[in-house]
Amino acid sequence: MKSVALHLGVLVLLVVAQFLLPSYHANNLSRILVLAVFAMGYNIAFGYSGLLSLGHALLFAAGMYGAGMLVHHAGTAALLALLIGTLAGGIMATLVGLLALRTAGVSFMIVTLMFAQVGFLTILYFNGVTGGDEGIALTAPERQFIGLDLTQDAPRFWVALVLFVIALAANLALVRSRFGRVMLAMRENEERSRMLGFNPYVVKLQILVISGLFSGAAGAAYALLFGYIGGSFASVQYSILPMLYVLLGGAATVLGPLLGAGLMFYLIDFASGLTSAYLMVVGAALVALVLFAPKGILGTIRERWLPWLP
Amino acid sequence: MAFGPYLLLALMEGLVKAAVLALTAVGLSLVFGVMRVVNVAHGAFFMLGAVLAYTVAQYIPGPAALGWLAALVIAPMIVAAIAAAADTLVLKRLNYDPEATIVATIGLLYILEQAALSFFGPDARPVEAPFTLRLQLPWFGFSGYKLFVILAAIAILLAVWWFMTRTRAGLVMRATQVDRQTARAFGIDVDRVYAGVFALGAALAAIAAVLLVPISQSHYLMGGDPLLLSFIVVIIGGLGSLRGTVVAALIIGISDGVISMFYSPTLAKIIATAAVAMVLVFRPQGLFGARA
Numbered sequence: 001m002k003s004v005a006l007h008l009g010v011l012v013l014l015v016v017a018q019f020l021l022p023s024y025h026a027n028n029l030s031r032i033l034v035l036a037v038f039a040m041g042y043n044i045a046f047g048y049s050g051l052l053s054l055g056h057a058l059l060f061a062a063g064m065y066g067a068g069m070l071v072h073h074a075g076t077a078a079l080l081a082l083l084i085g086t087l088a089g090g091i092m093a094t095l096v097g098l099l100a101l102r103t104a105g106v107s108f109m110i111v112t113l114m115f116a117q118v119g120f121l122t123i124l125y126f127n128g129v130t131g132g133d134e135g136i137a138l139t140a141p142e143r144q145f146i147g148l149d150l151t152q153d154a155p156r157f158w159v160a161l162v163l164f165v166i167a168l169a170a171n172l173a174l175v176r177s178r179f180g181r182v183m184l185a186m187r188e189n190e191e192r193s194r195m196l197g198f199n200p201y202v203v204k205l206q207i208l209v210i211s212g213l214f215s216g217a218a219g220a221a222y223a224l225l226f227g228y229i230g231g232s233f234a235s236v237q238y239s240i241l242p243m244l245y246v247l248l249g250g251a252a253t254v255l256g257p258l259l260g261a262g263l264m265f266y267l268i269d270f271a272s273g274l275t276s277a278y279l280m281v282v283g284a285a286l287v288a289l290v291l292f293a294p295k296g297i298l299g300t301i302r303e304r305w306l307p308w309l310p
Numbered sequence: 311m312a313f314g315p316y317l318l319l320a321l322m323e324g325l326v327k328a329a330v331l332a333l334t335a336v337g338l339s340l341v342f343g344v345m346r347v348v349n350v351a352h353g354a355f356f357m358l359g360a361v362l363a364y365t366v367a368q369y370i371p372g373p374a375a376l377g378w379l380a381a382l383v384i385a386p387m388i389v390a391a392i393a394a395a396a397d398t399l400v401l402k403r404l405n406y407d408p409e410a411t412i413v414a415t416i417g418l419l420y421i422l423e424q425a426a427l428s429f430f431g432p433d434a435r436p437v438e439a440p441f442t443l444r445l446q447l448p449w450f451g452f453s454g455y456k457l458f459v460i461l462a463a464i465a466i467l468l469a470v471w472w473f474m475t476r477t478r479a480g481l482v483m484r485a486t487q488v489d490r491q492t493a494r495a496f497g498i499d500v501d502r503v504y505a506g507v508f509a510l511g512a513a514l515a516a517i518a519a520v521l522l523v524p525i526s527q528s529h530y531l532m533g534g535d536p537l538l539l540s541f542i543v544v545i546i547g548g549l550g551s552l553r554g555t556v557v558a559a560l561i562i563g564i565s566d567g568v569i570s571m572f573y574s575p576t577l578a579k580i581i582a583t584a585a586v587a588m589v590l591v592f593r594p595q596g597l598f599g600a601r602a
Contacts, residue, residue: 052409052412054412099587099588099591100587100591102591102592103590103591103594105408105409106348106408106412107590107594109348109409109412110348110541110545110590111587111590111591114541114583114584114586114587114590115584115587117538117583118580118583118584118587121576121579121580121583122580124576125574125576125577125580240416243413247413277424277427277428279420279421279423279424279427280420280421280424280425280428282417282420283416283417283418283419283420283421283422283424284417284421285417286413286414286416286417286420287400287414287417287418287421289413290404290410290413290414290417291400291403291404291414294410
């Protein structure tokens with residue numbers, strides 16, 4: 001009950017913020033919401049289940065290119081493209097997972113990193129269709145979403161918010177379900193869960209597919225909402241960012257990805273106002289987090305004060 | 311040019327690549343073997359070696375050879391000091407937890423790259439070769455310096471091998487690799503060994519970079535390719551096996567040289583990366599390594 005109230009409160013705050021904030025920040029908020037959905041997907045794999053992947057950019061890019069290329073080259077309706085992009089993330093996660101989940105630990109990280117690198121290079125190689133490094137800018141008629149004009153600030157925010165609400169509800173339902181407990185069991189003691197009759201390979205594949213659906217949806221929404229798809233979204237950096245958001249906000253917390261994405265977004269925004277050295281901030285934040293706050297903000301709060309936090 | 315000489319040229323270029331790659335990868339392999347740490351910042355150490363080589367060479371007056379020699383001594387030492395500091399200040403405090411160290415070295419990579427950009431600038435800059443001897447073959451001329459790079463790499467690799475197998479320090483490192491607890495019980499200061507190994511690994515990457523800069527150029531983003539290729543080499547050679555690493559560096563370096571001369575380099579990288587991912591999935595001990 002407490003947790004439902006908390007999440008409703010956060011949503012109300014987001015809606016209020018959209019009306020109060022000047023348009024620059026309201027726009028940032030839309031971006032943060034979409035990135036938070038991506039980070040939630042990452043959190044399901046990494047935070048709840050202990051699958052540390054360094055290749056989630058591939059799943060994000062699958063959604064982004066799945067949706068973006070459909071509306072750009074085939075003139076598909078935006079809503080359909082969003083759904084297909086979401087599925088593309090899930091399918092890509094299945095392909096990666098079938099192979100990568102045969103490994104564990106450090107090997108799993110390197111294999112996922114390499115698959116993502118293959119995806120990134122493939123996008124560059126077929127630059128005739130994908131736009132390569134330069135990418136493709138989606139035109140206004142391609143960005144009409146069931147009657148809403150996504151080039152405008154307000155509709156863009158509402159679509160981002162609806163997507164976020166769906167993802168939040170799904171995430172909350174997932175971690176409170178029986179399967180959510182199996183996820184934790186996988187993270188804590190894989191051998192023991194095998195003894196209890198779960199097949200770790202199948203369970204982890206399911207987890208990765210769910211994570212891929214979130215990431216794909218975020219990538220597809222990013223393409224439609226902000227009108228640009230490009231190779232840089234498939235680069236290593238977009239595998240690192242969701243990890244950073246999750247570590248900062250708190251791994252294995254439902255609101256951690258949103259908090260982490262928001263804080264990191266404004267930290268980078270603030271730092272790039274001071275110096276051009278914003279990557280330094282990302283690097284320093286990563287080092288400081290693993291050193292001093294490995295549980296992240298909400299993880300620490302949950303440990304100290306609010307044990308019921310989901 | 312006929313196909314035969316063309317292939318010979320490709321092979322020789324590949325051999326130069328393999329030489330630089332072997333040095334870099336042995337550094338990565340050493341760190342992984344002894345410390346069980348996957349050092350994502352290894353490419354950044356490589357880049358730092360190149361960038362420092364340019365900076366040092368700028369400040370040394372006189373003939374180009376003098377500046378380059380000074381760089382060959384000073385750049386690896388600075389890089390080794392930075393690496394040792396990173397180990398003591400960060401990695402040690404994480405207790406070398408594999409996942410935490412990967413995240414931390416990613417952070418280190420960003421910090422080093424950004425520092426190089428801020429102090430060094432975004433331009434690619436050349437370092438003059440210490441000598442400009444040209445070797446005239448019947449079909450094409452080949453830079454004498456490139457041959458020197460191959461020889462120098464062989465000499466350094468032999469020195470590393472000698473150090474690891476014939477000196478007390480090497481023995482201590484191998485003892486730590488086999489069993490950290492027992493080594494500690496025998497009075498070995500494991501913390502110092504780890505700092506030393508991490509510094510040595512970074513210094514090897516820096517030496518490779520100093521050897522490479524007269525042929526290539528120094529740039530703050532140049533660490534990406536050596537990192538990826540070193541990973542590939544270390545994995546194929548079997549994680550932590552030095553001999554396997556050198557053999558794999560030869561295979562990867564030469565085939566990379568040949569493939570990218572005849573096909574698109576992007577395609578070559580796609581194939582190599584996918585192939586290595588498959589090796590990790592289906593043969594995790596590497597092609598040559600025994601079960602770790």
